[in-house]
Amino acid sequence: MNAASTLRWLSAALVAAPVALALQQPPAPSQTTPSQSAPAPAPDKPADAAPAETIPVPLPQGTRLYLKDGNYLLVREYKVANGRVTYWSVERGAWEQIPNDLVDWDATHRGEAEDAERKKQIDQKLEEIKEHERAVSLTVDTSIEVAPGVFLPDAPGFYLVTNGTIASLNQDLANSHMSMKQLFVQVITPIPVVPTKHDVTLKGEHAKMRIRDLQPEFYFRTADQREPAIILVRAQVHSGERHITAFLTNIARETRSKETRIPISDWVVAQGTFRYTLGRKLEPGEYAFVESVPEQGIDLYVWDFGIDAPADAPPKK
Secondary structure, eight states: OOHHHHHHHHHHHHHHHHHHHHTTSOOOOOSSOGGGGSOOOOTTOOTTOOOGGGSOOOOOOOEEEEBTTSOEEEEEEEEEETTEEEEEETTTTEEEEEEGGGBOHHHHHHHHHHHHHHHHHHHHHHHHHHHHHHHHHSOTTSOOEEETTEEOOSSSEEEEEETTEEEEOOEEEOEEEEOHHHHHHHHHOSSSOSOEEEEEEEESSSOSOEEOOSSOEEEEEOSSOOOOEEEEEEOEEETTEEEEEEEEEOTTOOEEEEOEEEOEEEEEEETTEEEEEESSOOOSEEEEEEEEETTTEEOSEEEEEEEOOOTTOOOOO
16 A cells, blocks of 8 residues: 555545544434434545444444334434424434334334333343442441441341341251151152152241241341342241241152242342341241252251231231
8 A cells, every 4th residue: 555545544534533423413303404403424525435334433322113114214313293204313324204104103112112121121230230249349347237226246147127126046957857657658668669758847836036026127147258048938837846848859859849938038238248128027927047058958057036916916816
């Protein structure tokens, strides 16, 4: 390439750059003659100028005007007046018009609704990422106010917050034993074709921790800053025990658990610290928090508590 060609190529690139940048911010359309607002082309642009795509400027976000022939126009914005649609073409960077009856408005509005929903999901995801990054940036020693003037202890543990006070839940070891009925059937069967059932229970019919608040909150500080999979279970009381869950294994050696789960929402408060809230009020009864371990089942160390009926609650009929 000789010096004259090089100079001509550089001049073309310098001309093309401001034109492409001007396309990113379209002027508002005129009410009468939209073409007057369209960006004017450079008068001295050489025929062999470098294309605008070579300049790393991001394209503007657009929406689609769907046409009745099955095609669509990618536009930055549009308006309808006097039976015509005036729109800013993202493709050509200019204001253009078409008759209103060429547009498939049902498809256009559906596309706009889908775009709005997609944007909402993206914004929500970005907010979750931002919240997670904010929580990770905190240290586990950060003072966390769980109620006015009440702060979460720094020590690892599961904490209950109710009526402006905080208490630590005890961690108890649950028992796991096979159903005696199933065991008896297996003993007299020569081959293992009988499904098995393991019950996970806690001793005693009532937990030591008792509260009357039907919608408390809970916090969990982990010792190793892990992200635990926590389940809230309502225990079934009979025969002097609280039954937490049962593991059922079929003849194909597939295991599933059976328990009464209570829906909870979890929130990352700080690195290794989590908050759990209830979507609805709990009924009086026995409950336990259980940690699910991936590919292993549940941890037999659980955090139990009980809810008594509020003092002003009407008696059950």
